[in-house]
Amino acid sequence: MWSEESTDAIPAPERAEWYQDVVARAIAPTRTALTDPCSFRASTTVLDLGLLQVSTFTYGALRSWRTPTLIRRGDPELFSLALMSRNSMWISQRRNDASLSAGDAVLFDSSRPFEAGTGPLPDPASRGTAAPLPGTVGSVMVHLPREALRLPPGDVDRLLARRLCARSGLGAILGQFVQSLERHALECAPQERERVGRALLDLTTAFVAQQLNACQELPAETRRRVLLERINVFIDQRLADPGLTPELIAARHHISLRSLYALFQQSQGESVAASIRRRRLERCRAELARTGPGAPHIQTVAQHAGFTSAAVFSRAFRSVYGVSPREFRKEATAGRPVHGSSRDRTF
Numbered sequence: 001m002w003s004e005e006s007t008d009a010i011p012a013p014e015r016a017e018w019y020q021d022v023v024a025r026a027i028a029p030t031r032t033a034l035t036d037p038c039s040f041r042a043s044t045t046v047l048d049l050g051l052l053q054v055s056t057f058t059y060g061a062l063r064s065w066r067t068p069t070l071i072r073r074g075d076p077e078l079f080s081l082a083l084m085s086r087n088s089m090w091i092s093q094r095r096n097d098a099s100l101s102a103g104d105a106v107l108f109d110s111s112r113p114f115e116a117g118t119g120p121l122p123d124p125a126s127r128g129t130a131a132p133l134p135g136t137v138g139s140v141m142v143h144l145p146r147e148a149l150r151l152p153p154g155d156v157d158r159l160l161a162r163r164l165c166a167r168s169g170l171g172a173i174l175g176q177f178v179q180s181l182e183r184h185a186l187e188c189a190p191q192e193r194e195r196v197g198r199a200l201l202d203l204t205t206a207f208v209a210q211q212l213n214a215c216q217e218l219p220a221e222t223r224r225r226v227l228l229e230r231i232n233v234f235i236d237q238r239l240a241d242p243g244l245t246p247e248l249i250a251a252r253h254h255i256s257l258r259s260l261y262a263l264f265q266q267s268q269g270e271s272v273a274a275s276i277r278r279r280r281l282e283r284c285r286a287e288l289a290r291t292g293p294g295a296p297h298i299q300t301v302a303q304h305a306g307f308t309s310a311a312v313f314s315r316a317f318r319s320v321y322g323v324s325p326r327e328f329r330k331e332a333t334a335g336r337p338v339h340g341s342s343r344d345r346t347f
Contacts (some may be wrong), residue, residue, distance in 0.1 A: 002185060006043035015040050019059065026055045026078055027143060028110035029070045035061035041136070049197030052204075053143045054181055058086070058136055063117040071111060077146045078110045079156070081204055083166055083175050086138030090121040096161035097121055102138075103167040105175075107159050107208065111146070114161065140178050142204050149205055150219070155212050156184055162211075170210050170226070173233050174203045202226050227253065228267050231260075239280050242308045246272040280305040281320055285312070288325055291333045298325050 020032045020042050027299045034040045042059035088101045093114035098106045099121040108114055118137050148158060166175050177200065188196060206226040209215045215223070231253055238244045249272065250260040264272050287301040299310055303326070307313035317325045 002045045002046045002047050002182075004043070007041050012040070014036045015042070016185055023064070026053070026057075027141070028066060028076055028078065029074065030064045030066045031070070032062055032064045035063075037165060045182075047181060048193075048196045049200060051144065052197045054178060054200070055141050055143065055180065056139070057141065058138045059118070060136055061118045063113070066110070066112075066114050068113055071113065077113050078143050079107060079146055079149055081105060081107050081208070083140045083142075083178060084090070084138070085140060087118070087136060088120060089116060089137050089139075090119050091116040091161050093161035094157060098161045098163040100163055101324055103165070105166040105171060105207075106161060106166040107156070107164065109146070109157075112160070118263050140175075142178065142200060144201060144204065148201060150209060151205065151209055151214060151231070152218065155214065156208065158209055159208065164207075164211055166207075170203070170207050170230070173230055174207050176233060177203055177229065182225065199229065203229060224263065225267075227255075228263055231263075235276060235279065239276070239283060239331075240305050240306050244276060244306060249297045264334055276306075277316065280307065281317060284317065284325070285321065285328070288329045289332045291329075298329060301325070 005022060007015050007018065015037050016032050016034045019034075019040075019042055020030060022042075023030050023032070026044060040060045040062070042057070044058075045056045047054045060247060069255060082100075084100045084102050084104045084106075086100065090097065090099045091106055091108060091114060092098075093108050093112055095212070098104075100106055143161055146153075165171055180197070181200075185193065185196070202222045202225045205222060206215065206218060206291055209218055218226075231249060234249065234252065235244065245258060246260055250257045253260075255263075260272060264270065264275060268275055284301050284305045284307075287296055287304070288298065290296070296304070302313035305313075307316070314324050314326075317323075317328070321328060323331070
């Protein structure tokens with residue numbers, strides 16, 4: 001489950017110590033200096049996924065250090081991959097410097113000293129003394145044991161404190177996956193969260209391997225699961241396209257149609273066409289449940305989910321949810337419980 005903490009009830013003189021404690025538990029012990037303790041605000045959430053942890057941070061202007069002394073006192077031996085979502089920050093480690101803004105990512109190591117702060121990267125001559133600029137920074141971090149990242153350690157070290165782009169491709173898929181955890185992790189049972197953790201480990205490892213041009217060094221099973229996740233994101237982004245077909249999906253991912261079918265049957269337990277149809281109907285159901293001003297027209301809902309005919313959409317919706325789209329919308333508008341389960345989940 002997500003655990004949440006914030007400075008809301010913390011007196012200003014205690015906020016630096018509070019934040020140091022939060023970071024120590026989520027990542028590793030650090031030393032922190034706040035620009036203005038009275039105006040400093042911060043919040044964090046942490047999700048335990050078994051082997052991995054995910055944490056979100058929002059915080060005001062600060063400077064932090066992980067020193068050799070702190071490392072000697074205790075080291076969880078973690079890699080952390082931070083995905084920036086708001087404002088800017090910088091980090092220095094292993095003679096590398098990274099200046100980061102929204103859409104960037106950075107990898108750092110709890111076993112090595114580092115220095116970090118909000119705002120742009122300061123001049124080396126003033127580092128450690130210049131006050132960081134104000135502004136709330138937001139990031140999502142994936143924390144994993146060093147040994148879980150099954151790539152040559154010397155190669156991974158070259159990436160520490162380097163700005164990595166997470167705005168497109170595998171980085172964007174990883175970011176979307178992590179963001180979805182904030183919305184849906186509470187819906188998952190403990191064993192499901194462990195499976196989510198394994199999927200996140202695969203995506204994180206693949207993203208790091210991509211930066212090293214070492215994707216072929218990944219285990220075949222990892223490559224298969226990452227390919228499946230990329231295909232699933234591709235499908236979700238193109239549900240409105242009536243031309244979304246298994247042939248198109250296979251061609252865009254440079255695999256044979258037979259390989260695509262086998263991948264879905266082994267991993268999803270349903271055909272590619274059934275998966276597309278299920279997602280379209282789930283999207284329509286969610287849209288039809290919206291009521292009040294601005295609620296989309298039923299025909300618009302169908303078109304935005306890739307249905308080319310109102311009749312086809314109505315039949316498909318009724319076959320799964322037991323009511324027509326119009327009846328479903330009427331129940332939602334009246335505030336009555338709407339049908340939530342399908343008659344046939346395999347389609």
